[in-house]
Amino acid sequence: MPPTRATFDVFFRQVPDQGSFVVAAGLQQVVQALNNFHFDEDDLAYLRSLDLYNERFLTMLRTIKLDCTVQAVPEGLPVFPREPLMTVTGPIAQAQMLETLILNILNHQSLIATKSRRINFAAAGRPVMEFGARRAQGPDSAVYGTRAAVIGGCGSTSNVLAAKMFGIPAAGTMAHSWVESFNSELDAFRAWARMYPDNSALLVDTYDVLGSGVPHAITVFKELAAAGHQPVGIRIDSGDITALAKAARAMLDAAGFPEAKITASNALNEQIITSLLQESAPIDNFGVGEELITSSSAPVLSGVYKLAAIEQDGQVVPKMKLSASKAKVTLPGRKQVYRLYRPGAHTAFADVIALADEAVAGQPLTAVNSDPLSTHKEVTLTDYEARPLLQSVTSAASVDDVFAIQHRSQTWLRELPAPVLRLVNPDTYHVYLAPQLAQLQAGLLRELRGN
Amino acid sequence: MPPTRATFDVFFRQVPDQGSFVVAAGLQQVVQALNNFHFDEDDLAYLRSLDLYNERFLTMLRTIKLDCTVQAVPEGLPVFPREPLMTVTGPIAQAQMLETLILNILNHQSLIATKSRRINFAAAGRPVMEFGARRAQGPDSAVYGTRAAVIGGCGSTSNVLAAKMFGIPAAGTMAHSWVESFNSELDAFRAWARMYPDNSALLVDTYDVLGSGVPHAITVFKELAAAGHQPVGIRIDSGDITALAKAARAMLDAAGFPEAKITASNALNEQIITSLLQESAPIDNFGVGEELITSSSAPVLSGVYKLAAIEQDGQVVPKMKLSASKAKVTLPGRKQVYRLYRPGAHTAFADVIALADEAVAGQPLTAVNSDPLSTHKEVTLTDYEARPLLQSVTSAASVDDVFAIQHRSQTWLRELPAPVLRLVNPDTYHVYLAPQLAQLQAGLLRELRGN
Missing domain, CATH: 3.20.20.70 (Aldolase class I)
Structure with a gap:
């Protein structure tokens, strides 16, 4: 497979227990796992014994050094369906190898x-x-x-x-x-x-x-x-x-x-x-x-790890997965997520998923609902301050005290509209697609369906 | 607390997914954990920092050498509510320390x-x-x-x-x-x-x-x-x-x-x-x-670890827990479980829980249903061969190949009546109490309620 760089997004489509939000957790353990990522000699001996891999591949594994950049929302942040909680950009083979490791940790801790x-x-x-x-x-x-x-x-x-x-x-x-x-x-x-x-x-x-x-x-x-x-x-x-x-x-x-x-x-x-x-x-x-x-009434958070873009000939090429289920269509391209507040106020009223290089900076924004099962009616977002949610992750990101995370989480939850926090029958929090992302998705949808 | 020896039983009361049986699993990992049971210096330093324990206790932990004997059913065996899957006999403080470790492993693997x-x-x-x-x-x-x-x-x-x-x-x-x-x-x-x-x-x-x-x-x-x-x-x-x-x-x-x-x-x-x-x-x-x-439709096997007996002045004293819920009454005494077959046949027709020194050897047996919510009507069991299910566990018990366990499990499942194996609305497999155990439980119940 060509040695391209790729970007993968981690996100979920449904909230457990018919709730409206998920509390992101597990980033510290993901960072520790990535810092420690390697293949032992007995791992390589086992893989060789499968008779599936050539020595060039096994040597690549032996000397592997992760060359991936990770962005993630901070632990404790309430997040919503279809928002990337984490993005991984790196050589496609490396980034693909991390899928199960990352999903296992984030799905588990965010669920609990x-x-x-x-x-x-x-x-x-x-x-x-x-x-x-x-x-x-x-x-x-x-x-x-x-x-x-x-x-x-x-x-x-x-x-x-x-x-x-x-x-x-x-x-x-x-x-x-x-x-x-x-x-x-x-x-x-x-x-x-x-x-x-x-x-x-x-x-x-x-x-x-x-x-x-x-x-x-x-x-x-x-x-x-x-x-x-x-x-x-x-x-x-x-x-x-x-x-x-x-x-x-x-x-x-x-x-x-x-x-x-x-x-x-x-x-x-x-x-x-x-x-x-x-x-x-x-x-x-x-x-x-x-x-x-065990979160026994809803013991699975179905987070996924989906290809969003690859680099080809120096160009970023957005990628999207179609599906027989409309709800499973993914969001193409490298992205950022913003939480929108009224200027000077502490209550968030919507999130916007945008392309990474798309401006979400207070200007009026013609956006559509991010839910592929919704009508995609356009709304115009005005009079807002936007705060980016995905932050660059380094190995130093792993030292937060759990009670500090708990307290931050409580602050972020208090910023959400109260009906969104209801345990039973909560109101849906608005998550929109910014115009360039919406156009990109619609265009790719036409193109792939046309094929 | 006096340095008595005690016996604890591991058992469950309900089968996940409204099934009739549980497949026992996890014994190998329990044995490995017991073989490796110890407290590191940093564990002791942490416990000391809690200001709850005296140095005599911490020294006991530092030098701890497990002196417990373990009996267990073999991995892969289909087992039924209230039957001990494992019994642990040892110094009461040691045996109590193992509760969470053993339950965590057996509950998880048996569930899956x-x-x-x-x-x-x-x-x-x-x-x-x-x-x-x-x-x-x-x-x-x-x-x-x-x-x-x-x-x-x-x-x-x-x-x-x-x-x-x-x-x-x-x-x-x-x-x-x-x-x-x-x-x-x-x-x-x-x-x-x-x-x-x-x-x-x-x-x-x-x-x-x-x-x-x-x-x-x-x-x-x-x-x-x-x-x-x-x-x-x-x-x-x-x-x-x-x-x-x-x-x-x-x-x-x-x-x-x-x-x-x-x-x-x-x-x-x-x-x-x-x-x-x-x-x-x-x-x-x-x-x-x-x-x-995750066994998502039923993500918990509620196995418990309950005191069955202690040794006092050289005597084994059976112990029992009452409860506001009749279903939670435990079975006192050191016990064995038998699977009963018709002589020469390969189909099991009932299990019997008995005191460890009680004879279950082909003679007619006046038994009662083990379910405390049942009527405890007496039945007479005749014409049977009894095979004991609890076996002594040693560190050597830990080397079974998983597919060998799978194959044994299939053999044991084929021995059960087909209606018991039904996925939906299965027939209940009979689990009886042998007469001496039934009498002991009834006597202790009267005595404790009398107090």
């Missing part, structure tokens, strides 16, 4: 960051702890899923390795087995309180929440208080959480522990949390496991 | 092996290729998910790292970008055929399957045939697969290529494959991606 954002929106400011490691799809899924969960708003994790790697507070409570391994629940709670007098979160549902768990917790809390310690609270992990939390709250208050917190867990998700809070369940913290770490 | 088995049953003997790496939940999820997919019946993978690690045939076709990067589809196909004259699977849906893709493929197949090569076939990755495959089949046959295979891909799963085959779509191979590698 998005789910976490939904769950954290539902929790309405109450702390959400990531509790999913034992149900994650393999070890990496637990570790990097936790990173993404924090980008999406979680404040702590039960995954101690992820806590160590990314500087996340480690959190959790005792196991049911702790309680069972003692002769009585009260003995188990007392032993815990002796070890962790200032960290006394007690798991109260091993036998009977209201009949034994909460009364035993209150006994131990009184002993702790008498010794000058502040009791932390209880965790409920089964049963009717609303009813149990209300009854436990009343018992704790009556016993003089209005400050003791109630943590709820057990297959929680954004719908269940919304329902618990609508019922005024007095829950202070949520522990969310399998439904977050 | 089960999904793969469903998809391979639907494909009814046609080869299924694993194509999911770019949509898997992180790198491990792709690699170990592929291993599990082969245990569940897949024959090849597009994941070259997994292919190398586990000796799986690597398979795939060109990318759409290959086709787009040439000036014409025909040029792209010819370039591919020059490189791989005996491996000419051509992707025909970049522009127009029937209008250009298949005609161009036929042109190249004629050129290959004239040069003495056997054309391989085509892949269709979008559009109405049944209609396109039928039309493409007719065109290939008419052109003299009845041997050319048709491969279908594009978000396939067991329902879509069943539907394609019901419509007599002439598909020879299936490439299955995101729906397999």
Whole structure:
């Protein structure tokens, strides 16, 4: 194949959970993977054993040095269908080799960051702890899923390795087995309180929440208080959480522990949390496991990596994929994405995808909807400030603290119109094609269909 | 906490996708993880920094040497709700530390092996290729998910790292970008055929399957045939697969290529494959991606790790967890699981969970249903041969070839009653509690509820 340079775009067509936005995540791990990209001798020996590749190709792999430039949106940015989250430009064979690596990482972390954002929106400011490691799809899924969960708003994790790697507070409570391994629940709670007098979160549902768990917790809390310690609270992990939390709250208050917190867990998700809070369940913290770490209601973000352009004889030639499905037509050419704000205001009202060399600088812009299934009615965009979203990525881009990313993400989300952020039936955020890109796509469509 | 020994059981309560069985997988990776279990100095430094642990505990971690015995069912075995897939017996602190590690691996691989088995049953003997790496939940999820997919019946993978690690045939076709990067589809196909004259699977849906893709493929197949090569076939990755495959089949046959295979891909799963085959779509191979590698219709296997017994003063004390949910009551004591066959026959008719020292040896057995939500009506099991399913695991257990596991799994599946294997609305396979275990559970239930 001719040694041309090519540009590939990473984008998705649909948002999980019928939401309107995806929280971009995973860039740091992509950068690390690209910095470390190489073929070991045993990789080459394996490839040689397949009898498919000649020695010239294998030598190229042995000495490969990535010569690709990468642009990407910053981690934590809310992004929308058809917008490039990342573009890779380099020798076509190199850029093609990166497809699976890049998609695997970005699809996974963006999926979990998005789910976490939904769950954290539902929790309405109450702390959400990531509790999913034992149900994650393999070890990496637990570790990097936790990173993404924090980008999406979680404040702590039960995954101690992820806590160590990314500087996340480690959190959790005792196991049911702790309680069972003692002769009585009260003995188990007392032993815990002796070890962790200032960290006394007690798991109260091993036998009977209201009949034994909460009364035993209150006994131990009184002993702790008498010794000058502040009791932390209880965790409920089964049963009717609303009813149990209300009854436990009343018992704790009556016993003089209005400050003791109630943590709820057990297959929680954004719908269940919304329902618990609508019922005024007095829950202070949520522990969310399998439904977050696998995004179980929508476990796939279908990001793709599509050829946008190649260089031929020094010219950039835009490329486009047709398809039997109109929705799968791609956007040709090297591109930039802009977020449009009213001058001086902090609310974004639309995004525009444009060719990289196309001016989106405040002038009136005749644009069309980016959705190939829409009517492509023209609109004129005026009175805006445009901020480019794709930024050049270097190996130094990989040092951001996850909580710094979380905070930036929250700022960017607050800039979006509130109806776009709704968990159920959100408004669609407008993403337009700038005029030169729209014309290029329409022209290529006619040309390819003509062939 | 007192330095007692304890036994934990791994089991699940519900089968994904409303199926009847789970294909156990992941044992090899659990064994590798246990063989390698240790705390690095930087792990200890991190734990010390949390200000939660004393030096005696950290020293214990630094010098930890696992003293646990593990029993497990062999990989590939179909297993049923509430049956222990694995039991871990050792010092309680050690055995508790292994919970998340073991569950993460077994839950993930068993989930994907089960999904793969469903998809391979639907494909009814046609080869299924694993194509999911770019949509898997992180790198491990792709690699170990592929291993599990082969245990569940897949024959090849597009994941070259997994292919190398586990000796799986690597398979795939060109990318759409290959086709787009040439000036014409025909040029792209010819370039591919020059490189791989005996491996000419051509992707025909970049522009127009029937209008250009298949005609161009036929042109190249004629050129290959004239040069003495056997054309391989085509892949269709979008559009109405049944209609396109039928039309493409007719065109290939008419052109003299009845041997050319048709491969279908594009978000396939067991329902879509069943539907394609019901419509007599002439598909020879299936490439299955995101729906397999994430088990997207049911992305969680909720395996748990529950305390079954502790040793106290030299006595084994059975332990049980009650719950506000009756379905969550656990099975106390050290246990064994048996599969029951009619003497001389190869069809299993029930499983029995028994205490480890309880005889299940052909004698009449008064058993009850293992499901705590069932009526616990007694049945008498007679005329059976019982084969124990839990086997002692050593580090040497980790060398099985994935295709050997796949073949064993198929043999075990054929031993089950056919209605149990149905993809939709399967019959429930009987899992009973042997009398001593049933009595122990009932007695502990009375005792704990009495407290």
